[in-house]
Amino acid sequence: GAGVSQSPSNKVTEKGKDVELRCDPISGHTALYWYRQRLGQGLEFLIYFQGNSAPDKSGLPSDRFSAERTGESVSTLTIQRTQQEDSAVYLCASSLGLSPMGDTQYFGPGTRLTVL
Amino acid sequence: AQSVTQLDSHVSVSEGTPVLLRCNYSSSYSPSLFWYVQHPNKGLQLLLKYTSAATLVKGINGFEAEFKKSETSFHLTKPSAHMSDAAEYFCVVSALGTDKLIFGTGTRLQVFP
Numbered sequence: 001g002a003g004v005s006q007s008p009s010n011k012v013t014e015k016g017k018d019v020e021l022r023c024d025p026i027s028g029h030t031a032l033y034w035y036r037q038r039l040g041q042g043l044e045f046l047i048y049f050q051g052n053s054a055p056d057k058s059g060l061p062s063d064r065f066s067a068e069r070t071g072e073s074v075s076t077l078t079i080q081r082t083q084q085e086d087s088a089v090y091l092c093a094s095s096l097g098l099s100p101m102g103d104t105q106y107f108g109p110g111t112r113l114t115v116l
Numbered sequence: 117a118q119s120v121t122q123l124d125s126h127v128s129v130s131e132g133t134p135v136l137l138r139c140n141y142s143s144s145y146s147p148s149l150f151w152y153v154q155h156p157n158k159g160l161q162l163l164l165k166y167t168s169a170a171t172l173v174k175g176i177n178g179f180e181a182e183f184k185k186s187e188t189s190f191h192l193t194k195p196s197a198h199m200s201d202a203a204e205y206f207c208v209v210s211a212l213g214t215d216k217l218i219f220g221t222g223t224r225l226q227v228f229p
Contacts, residue, residue: 004159033216033217035217035219041221041222042206042219042220042221042222043160043206043217043219044219045216045217045218048216056216059216091159091160093160093217104162104165105162105217106162107152107159107160107161108159109158109159110159
């Protein structure tokens, strides 16, 4: 596609429910990233994929958070037993993944998650 | 560990006047540095990036930034603000050996007519 897409754009859920957030990266981009942006704050790194493997999961805030990527394309971020503090905008980015540093990341529009 | 500090949470300027958004970085190596812009209800867009080439980096929409190692700064400037520049600006550093981005807390730029 022309850019990174994410779905849904908005998700309202009740505390304790599970949610799945989807990211479609730019075609041909091998690297994929998930970030979280809480209200009025900068982005926090969650997890990074190179191909289908996740060499860096250091940003996942708890074991309720998990992510997978299949076919070096679509990625799903799953949050189990959601809590109110999980409310945030979840952003996905992709890059060519050719260089260890300085590779431009292209961001999707985000999924706004609200946990009631 | 790498980090960036954005010195101003809010900056207000009049249209047509210069813009200065300040950023200091902390890194034990020569970093890759970026500025991203986020307009309301829109995704993040890369303005410019520094990756150890020229220290003065030109970006889109007339923005530029200068890497100053002696001052550990990477301030964003524009000679003349436009109303459409009103947005949130993030200074970003790339973590060592990876493309993991570390974001500053952001500076909200307001432009008055």
